[in-house]
Amino acid sequence: MATGAAASKKTTKTAPAKKAGASSTMKQKGYSKATYIKWYEDMLLMRKFEEKCGQLYIQQKFGGFCHLYIGQEAVLAGMSVGLKPTDNVITAYRDHAHPLILGSDPKRVMAELYGKTTGLSKGKGGSMHMFDKEKNLFGGHGIVGAQIPMGAGIAFADKYRNEDHVTITFMGDGAARQGSLHETFNMAMIWNLPVIFVIENNKYAMGTSIERTSNVADMSKLGASYDMPSFTVDGMSPEAVADAIAEAAARGRKGDGPTLLNIETYRYKGHSMSDPQKYRTKDEVKDYQAKDPIDHVLDVIKKNKWLTEAKIKTIQADVKNIVEESVKFAEESPLPEAHELYEDVYTQTDYPYVRD
Numbered sequence: 001m002a003t004g005a006a007a008s009k010k011t012t013k014t015a016p017a018k019k020a021g022a023s024s025t026m027k028q029k030g031y032s033k034a035t036y037i038k039w040y041e042d043m044l045l046m047r048k049f050e051e052k053c054g055q056l057y058i059q060q061k062f063g064g065f066c067h068l069y070i071g072q073e074a075v076l077a078g079m080s081v082g083l084k085p086t087d088n089v090i091t092a093y094r095d096h097a098h099p100l101i102l103g104s105d106p107k108r109v110m111a112e113l114y115g116k117t118t119g120l121s122k123g124k125g126g127s128m129h130m131f132d133k134e135k136n137l138f139g140g141h142g143i144v145g146a147q148i149p150m151g152a153g154i155a156f157a158d159k160y161r162n163e164d165h166v167t168i169t170f171m172g173d174g175a176a177r178q179g180s181l182h183e184t185f186n187m188a189m190i191w192n193l194p195v196i197f198v199i200e201n202n203k204y205a206m207g208t209s210i211e212r213t214s215n216v217a218d219m220s221k222l223g224a225s226y227d228m229p230s231f232t233v234d235g236m237s238p239e240a241v242a243d244a245i246a247e248a249a250a251r252g253r254k255g256d257g258p259t260l261l262n263i264e265t266y267r268y269k270g271h272s273m274s275d276p277q278k279y280r281t282k283d284e285v286k287d288y289q290a291k292d293p294i295d296h297v298l299d300v301i302k303k304n305k306w307l308t309e310a311k312i313k314t315i316q317a318d319v320k321n322i323v324e325e326s327v328k329f330a331e332e333s334p335l336p337e338a339h340e341l342y343e344d345v346y347t348q349t350d351y352p353y354v355r356d
């Protein structure tokens with residue numbers, strides 16, 4: 001397990017294709033005691049919240065799909081340091097942890113899973129469609145790759161309005177193979193948009209490994225034919241992710257356009273709750289669990305004596321309470337009323353193509 005000093009020295013590989021002038025190595029820097037403690041609290045909440053979601057789903061407390069983020073927490077922990085609260089986030093369906101890190105109320109995230117009216121999307125979205133306008137979270141999208149052009153569109157709107165914001169557009173390694181990526185990369189480079197494309201590369205699209213679907217398995221090379229600055233980042237390290245996202249965000253804010261980050265991570269659980277996981281070995285899962293980002297951050301905290309054992313136990317108890325309260329809130333909240341079916345739906349009364 002890495003210590004604080006070792007952690008801040010983690011190297012980050014660069015992609016062979018880089019825009020002229022882009023730095024050839026990601027700058028590394030140390031992070032403070034406060035940051036490590038926040039990372040521990042945030043990642044523990046994501047992990048415990050999701051473990052609870054898995055249990056509740058098995059108990060059939062809510063239906064639909066349920067894709068857990070467990071194992072990938074360092075990506076969002078790193079992001080939380082590298083971005084500003086005014087920046088925008090859009091992602092796919094593995095989206096319960098994104099609102100948590102952005103500061104949405106965990107009660108409302110859980111209520112959304114239950115389809116309750118108090119949920120983040122008023123109970124109309126469920127697991128795959130978490131939106132929070134106040135936190136600039138633009139979903140939660142179930143169509144693989146759909147959010148890639150939308151992320152560029154959000155960045156276009158900010159540029160058009162002269163806003164100092166960047167948009168982070170998450171996608172899986174499977175989504176990165178959708179055609180929408182190529183059109184979007186081209187337009188984003190032509191228009192120099194303030195967007196960070198993040199491939200949350202957990203090695204599998206459902207049960208299919210990158211090697212089975214991709215001639216070029218190094219996903220950072222996808223930016224090469226668009227001359228987009230592209231990097232591979234250790235996604236089990238919040239430090240490496242924070243460095244990479246901060247540098248990409250600075251590039252976007254300066255008017256230097258998009259960045260592609262191939263963040264190498266791993267999901268410990270199946271693709272969704274009904275996945276026998278025959279496509280990978282138990283040893284492979286164990287190898288990644290040995291690099292667990294929560295263990296690593298706690299290790300740094302303990303080695304530096306930044307928290308006492310009692311204080312660590314208090315954080316763990318607080319997180320447990322937050323999760324339990326969110327379940328209680330979700331269970332006690334009402335279901336949407338029938339009339340809500342007709343609310344928040346886009347209508348155009350003079351739409352010419354539909355006839356009675």
Ligand SMILES: Cc1ncc(C[n+]2csc(CCOP(=O)(O)OP(=O)(O)O)c2C)c(N)n1
Pocket residue numbers: 094142143144145171172173174175176202204205206271
């Ligand atoms: C357009 C489209 N095709 C297929 C699917 C079915 N599908 C759902 S998830 C998924 C795998 C996507 O994997 P990846 O992008 O790597 O994300 P991960 O699940 O690993 O986070 C597929 C093929 C879909 N939802 N949308």
